[in-house]
Amino acid sequence: MIINYFICINVIGFISMYLDKRKAVKSQWRIKESTLIMIAILGGGIGSYLGMETFKHKTKHIKFKYGIPIIIVVQVIIFYILKNCI
Numbered sequence: 001m002i003i004n005y006f007i008c009i010n011v012i013g014f015i016s017m018y019l020d021k022r023k024a025v026k027s028q029w030r031i032k033e034s035t036l037i038m039i040a041i042l043g044g045g046i047g048s049y050l051g052m053e054t055f056k057h058k059t060k061h062i063k064f065k066y067g068i069p070i071i072i073v074v075q076v077i078i079f080y081i082l083k084n085c086i
Helices: 002-025 033-055 067-085
Strands: none
Touching: 002 033, 033 067
16 A cells, blocks of 8 residues: 555656656746655655656756755654664
């Protein structure tokens, strides 16, 4: 059940980066940066990071360049702690 959640949220993160990049190129309505960050915080950090690198999107923005990897590291640490405590 939890694995399915993380798969889905990471796919959402990846697709969100793709859609935002495509909209940026076409000068259309964009996905809010706060929404992209929230997807990463909710567990979609890996998908978001892969989307950033694949589509070369938000890679020069400090909060994405460093923020998404920090979110991933924090989540891995939390997962490790919870796994060993339960």
